[in-house]
Structures are given as C-alpha cells and as structure tokens.
Amino acid sequence: MTTIAKDLSVVDKILAECGKNEGAAIPILQKAQTHFGYLPEEVMEYIAEKSDIKATQLYGVATFYKQFRFTPVGKYLIKVCHGTACHVKGAGKITQSIEEDLRIISGDTTDDNLFTLESVACLGCCSLAPVISINDKIYGNLNNESVLEVIKKYRSEMEG
Numbered sequence: 001m002t003t004i005a006k007d008l009s010v011v012d013k014i015l016a017e018c019g020k021n022e023g024a025a026i027p028i029l030q031k032a033q034t035h036f037g038y039l040p041e042e043v044m045e046y047i048a049e050k051s052d053i054k055a056t057q058l059y060g061v062a063t064f065y066k067q068f069r070f071t072p073v074g075k076y077l078i079k080v081c082h083g084t085a086c087h088v089k090g091a092g093k094i095t096q097s098i099e100e101d102l103r104i105i106s107g108d109t110t111d112d113n114l115f116t117l118e119s120v121a122c123l124g125c126c127s128l129a130p131v132i133s134i135n136d137k138i139y140g141n142l143n144n145e146s147v148l149e150v151i152k153k154y155r156s157e158m159e160g
C-alpha cells in the first residue's frame with residue numbers, strides 16, 4: 001500500500017485557530033478529520049509535536065469519541081440510522097442486507113474503497129423511517145431490498 005505524504009501546513013493553520021492546549025483537542029481533531037477525511041497517524045503525530053497535547057492524550061480523546069476515525073472512508077459513506085424510529089422499522093435488517101451485499105461489516109470499507117458502512121443515531125427525519133444517508137443525501141421508507149437498489153445506483157454510476 002502506498003502512503004501519500006499529507007500536506008501538514010493545514011494542521012499549522014488549525015492549531016493557530018484552535019489553540020494548542022489540551023482543551024482544544026476536540027476542535028483540533030474535528031477540523032483535521034474534516035480536512036483529511038480521517039485522522040492519519042502522521043497527522044496525529046504532527047499535532048502532538050506542534051502542540052502542548054501529548055500523543056497519548058490525543059489518542060485518548062480520539063478513541064473515546066465515536067465521531068473520530070483512523071482509516072479513510074470510501075467514496076460513498078453510507079450511514080444507516082439506528083435511532084428509535086428506524087430501529088423499530090427494521091434498521092437492523094437494512095444494515096444486515098447492506099453488509100451481505102457489500103461483504104463488509106458495519107464500520108468497514110469495501111476493498112475497492114467505494115463504500116463505507118456506518119451505524120449512526122437519529123438522522124433527523126424519523127417520519128421517513130427507516131432511513132439511510134449516502135454522502136448526506138437522505139433515502140427513506142426503505143426495506144432490505146429497496147436499499148440494495150439505492151446502492152446499486154451508486155455502483156452503476158461509478159461503472160459509468
């Protein structure tokens with residue numbers, strides 16, 4: 001696997017904006033993740049080097065909060081809502097159906113880096129339950145078959 005060197009000057013800007021002490025760890029990590037899509041090891045080390053936050057503290061914060069990730073996401077990020085309304089209307093089956101179709105488990109990315117599957121809390125449109133989002137586009141009133149049609153559309157877009 002090839003690693004591409006990251007442009008770490010962005011991290012300098014983030015530190016200038018957020019501050020360099022432990023209290024700023026969450027906003028620093030959030031901004032870094034927004035920029036890089038995840039928290040690469042070299043970025044974590046660079047933050048530790050350039051700030052007053054120790055690497056162990058940084059990793060402590062980043063692993064505590066579910067919002068942070070250490071691996072890149074696929075081109076399409078599928079979030080399956082597991083909030084109460086969606087749970088009642090079969091979110092479990094939706095996730096299972098996608099897992100079987102993509103041959104990954106929730107939290108993972110397909111080998112071709114096309115899809116990442118996640119389970120999340122309420123997406124805020126419970127009347128459409130069960131709901132998923134793909135890169136922030138919402139799909140509702142799904143079942144374990146129609147959700148696969150949605151995913152198929154994204155796949156065929158890629159195949160052109």
Ligand code: FES
Binds near residue numbers: 084086122
């Ligand atoms: S519970 Fe799924 S959108 Fe609210």
